[in-house]
Amino acid sequence: MPINIGILGLGTVGSGVVSILQQNAEDIQTRTQSEIQIKKILVRNPELPRNIQGKFQLTDQANDILQDPEVDIIVEVIGGIEPARSYILEALRQGKHVVTANKDLLALHGQELLDAANTAGKDLYFEASVAGGIPIIAALKHALAANRISALIGIINGTTNYILSAMAEQGRDYFEVLAEAQSLGYAEADPSADVDGLDAARKLSILASIAFNSRVTLKDVFVEGISKITRQDLAYAAELGCTIKLLAIAKHHEESIEVRVHPAILPMNHPLAAVNGVYNAIYVVGDAVGETMFYGRGAGSLPTGSAVVSDIIRVIRNIQANSTSMINCTCYRDLGIKASSEFFTAFYIRLLVKDEPRVLATLALLFAEANISFASIIQKPRGEQQAEIVLVTHPCREGALQEALDSVRAYSKVLMIHNVIRFEKGEESNS
Amino acid sequence: MPINIGILGLGTVGSGVVSILQQNAEDIQTRTQSEIQIKKILVRNPELPRNIQGKFQLTDQANDILQDPEVDIIVEVIGGIEPARSYILEALRQGKHVVTANKDLLALHGQELLDAANTAGKDLYFEASVAGGIPIIAALKHALAANRISALIGIINGTTNYILSAMAEQGRDYFEVLAEAQSLGYAEADPSADVDGLDAARKLSILASIAFNSRVTLKDVFVEGISKITRQDLAYAAELGCTIKLLAIAKHHEESIEVRVHPAILPMNHPLAAVNGVYNAIYVVGDAVGETMFYGRGAGSLPTGSAVVSDIIRVIRNIQANSTSMINCTCYRDLGIKASSEFFTAFYIRLLVKDEPRVLATLALLFAEANISFASIIQKPRGEQQAEIVLVTHPCREGALQEALDSVRAYSKVLMIHNVIRFEKGEESNS
Known part of the structure; x- marks a missing residue:
């Protein structure tokens, strides 16, 4: 029996997911020992001409997919809070596993969604919600599970890293580089969520929750953006043997968690200092493993699609082993948040x-x-x-x-x- | 019922494993929802005084552990080919899961061991066999499973990286730095396995097998060591905007695999160029995810112990979900090896x-x-x-x-x- 997938949304990430599932179909089938079929895709207008092809059906009715008894896994790549939240909750109620790339939703309603997944006994995976193709969530939940994580420092917003890298390399001013980034599509017309640090703060709240096993939400994170950084500051930083990056920092203290996003001066010999352009990286310090770093593309159709499809593969392996819903919510502590x-x-x-x-x-x-x-x-x-x-x-x-x-x-x-x-x-x- | 662990070997890695299991016992227990007990440890001389304590029993009889029906997981950290190979095969025959850090054994007898694990329906995990605490094997098997990997380039030998980094930074000669590395314990008295590239070649054969889903063994790898590198070469490399690293390179061609370990001149703007001292890193290019890099300590008691204990946690989660033996051998292709x-x-x-x-x-x-x-x-x-x-x-x-x-x-x-x-x-x- 094939595994049927329903995809909600066919934007940048959704198209990447379809393309990877189609191009690497043979390998994925061998790796999962399952035939995988995209059955239905939710779009705004099913009549629009599109340059993707396949046996799937396009629909503008979410319930067509959410309530289809043949669909095993729902992939949510619409983004935003509603209707994504309601769709995921309905999917879980209908007994479907869910893979999502939605950082906004996880940062605000992570607990509710993970609780719903546990109640339903289904998987809710969200590797793609932070740092695109970099498998940082799997690393924290599995590969570093032997450790107590003491600190996590990320460059997890590509737009601001592109801007600060260009300012540093070319000695240019913030507003000039921002305008260029907007014209190149690296920054939105309204860039505030990126440049004010909110996007990074959402991702940090997800990462800190997992790293420290204690729920951190967006409002817990101290946030400061990069618009105050000038080329003069970057020149002085260089004089000090440093550069400036927008860092998302989470530290574990004895009884509290410190979470903050702000521009920071960073010595050039720090592993994060060489992370330039649209690349992301997360530096993690564990008591056993010491310093580690995970580096890669933090956004884009295929890198983010890589994380979504790898999550789909994980869910399918769980389905086959009858071992779903093993590791959803990992917040078994309740630590306070340190005042700024x-x-x-x-x-x-x-x-x-x-x-x-x-x-x-x-x-x-x-x-x-x-x-x-x-x-x-x-x-x-x-x-x-x-x-x-x-x-x-x-x-x-x-x-x-x-x-x-x-x-x-x-x-x-x-x-x-x-x-x-x-x-x-x-x-x-x-x- | 507690999960009982038997450890074969109490050297550098074995002591790290014991220390992590003891220090992080509470977190590990919560993360696995199991009580974990080290039951027995194989040592050469059980009578020697040691500065570790616990309820475990020391023995010099391997079968005391391998045939103990209460032991669920065997951790093999003796190293070398024999008796490690026989112990692991016996453990699997006795129905135990195995976690090992043994790169020599995996590089030579990986297929035999993984086949035995499949036959037994037990897990055989070996994250610690390559790059210490860096979770590269899990990344290749799970987190990047959506991808076709086209290239993997690693700095996976700490000794040679320490030597080349010191030569580059201090303008010193190979033999001088090697002698210093030996006195600091970063290089063995007989350094040949490291400086001649054999250690890196063993690890590369393991990584390439997993990345390309086709068995690569030690004899397939082209190997050249670092002893020919002089400070003059490093000075010219710097003049060219480059540095010199011992690289372990695996590339996937249409119908063949290219695997080689040799010193290489590398541009300073390559992510691997900043990996210095005893740090390791593996740079992986996948068709969907693009360029990624995994960085951390490649050796040492606690970093390697981190990988072993994270594998133990994975096995316990599998035991609880009744989903063991899902992903052992992943070599479903049979690609030729490209001639040098x-x-x-x-x-x-x-x-x-x-x-x-x-x-x-x-x-x-x-x-x-x-x-x-x-x-x-x-x-x-x-x-x-x-x-x-x-x-x-x-x-x-x-x-x-x-x-x-x-x-x-x-x-x-x-x-x-x-x-x-x-x-x-x-x-x-x-x-």
């Missing part, structure tokens, strides 16, 4: 001051009052009796830094605080 | 010539006769009327290069061919 004022990181602070005696000494005192000291300082003349100063602090409490910045702002010799960027030094040295 | 004379790569050739007119022109002609042209040339004066020339060819048939080298050797103005090193340009550009 308690984050402990180093900072890069770029400011414009009057070039007068004792200004630097006074600045050092203002920071010292908040118990903050400097790891490095760069000072450069700027026009008439002004100087630009870049301060890199030793790691400090974020709350303390905010207090120090209040005093700095009140100091009359400080003309402007250009930028404050977190500085990520990495967990361990990378020999 | 048919390899198609670029080459770096460093030679000493008389510094006279027309020498370079003659060299170019000698290569042109074999249909080989140059991508770049560096020439430097060396002492009295001599010049050192580095030629980088465009990709060519290896057989053609050997013919050209014969003519070059016969040319009286060529005083010495210092070195010939393959040049790996990467599958796709890494934007």
Whole structure:
């Protein structure tokens, strides 16, 4: 008996899934020892001419697929919250396994969906929801299962990584590169979900939940976007032997989880520093395995389709072994979320001051009052009796830094605080 | 009922396995919903004092463990061919699942062992046999199962990578760094298995078998070691924007497989170029996923233990779901092995010539006769009327290069061919 698949959505990812299932049909059949058939695909308009062919039927009626007793696996690649959520819940109620690429939905309603899958005794797989073709969810659930994960740092948004890479390589400005990225299709017309860090935050909430076995949702994640990063900051970062990346950071503390997405200065010898363009990577530190990194294309029709189809293969192997619904929700802990004022990181602070005696000494005192000291300082003349100063602090409490910045702002010799960027030094040295 | 584990061997990896199972016992128990107990450990001398503790029993009798009806999973971490092979076969006959870290054995007798596991209907897992804690075997068998893999390039020997990284970073000579690596314990007293490339070749035969679904054994792999690499070669590589790594390369052609281990010049912008020191990485190109890379520690007690224990967790999940023996042997093809004379790569050739007119022109002609042209040339004066020339060819048939080298050797103005090193340009550009 063939395994019948129903696909909801035939956009970028849906077309990739169809293409992989068709092109690699013979190998997939051998690997699963099953014949796989795409039976029905949900589209807005079944009458439109399309350049894909196959025995499947196009329909604009979701229930045609969800309630078809012959369909074994539903692939949800519509995206967004509704109707995707209702479709998945209905599919599970109808006794179907579900594979989805929907990060928005997982980040908001992951618990509800995984509970529904458990109740139904069906698989709900979602490898494609984070980092496209990179098998990071399988790694966390299976291949690193021996470990307690202490930290996970990801470059998991291709748009911002493309923009920051181009700014760094070409010495160009943010808005110029953003406009180019939009014209090339690497950024949306409304780029805010990407450049403001929300997309990365959604993915981070999914990854942190799995890595730390404790539910993290979107609202738990501290988020800051990249629009404040200038080419001047990138030039100073280079001078410091570093680059700037939008990092999604999750750390496991004794009794709490720290989750944050923000641009960060990163030493060039960190494995993540070489991840450029539209590539994604997730750096994971486990107590046994040490430092690992998983690298690949974070988006696109075929890379994301690779994750969806590999999940389909996993579900089919489960169906054959009668072992479905083994590993759905893995959140068996309930850890608190660390307040942002308690984050402990180093900072890069770029400011414009009057070039007068004792200004630097006074600045050092203002920071010292908040118990903050400097790891490095760069000072450069700027026009008439002004100087630009870049301060890199030793790691400090974020709350303390905010207090120090209040005093700095009140100091009359400080003309402007250009930028404050977190500085990520990495967990361990990378020999 | 607890799951009972018998461990054969208590060396570096065995101690790591015990330590992880003990330290992370609570999490592992929750993740598997099973109580796990180390019941017996095979050691040479059970009377020796040891600094590990637990309820387990030490024995020097393998059959005490292999034939204990209460033992569910045998962990083989003795290494070597015999008695490891006989122990694993006996364990499978006795109806036990097996987890092993033994690359030598898998590379030579993989087929026999996997067949025995299939016959017994038991799991035989071996993630730890390649690249320590990096979950590359699971990635190839599961997470990239949607793909046809076209190429796999690994840095999978930590000793040689440590030596080449130190030579490149510090401008030092091979034998000096090798001696240091030996004193630090990164290289064996007899380093030949590492520096001659045999260790990497064993691991490559395992990876290629899985990636291409066709059995590759050690004797199929073309092998060349790193002892011929000098600091001069590394300096020229740097001048070309490259570095030198011992690469394990497997490529899938229409009807054959190409498998080779040798030092190679690699552009600095290739993801593998930044993999330094004792780190390992495997770069995999799939038709759907595109370029991916898996990075981490390739050896050591805890990283390798991480892979062993993650395999144990997988076996336990299979036991509970009654779904063992699903994915043992995956070699459903039978592809031929490409002869080394048919390899198609670029080459770096460093030679000493008389510094006279027309020498370079003659060299170019000698290569042109074999249909080989140059991508770049560096020439430097060396002492009295001599010049050192580095030629980088465009990709060519290896057989053609050997013919050209014969003519070059016969040319009286060529005083010495210092070195010939393959040049790996990467599958796709890494934007």
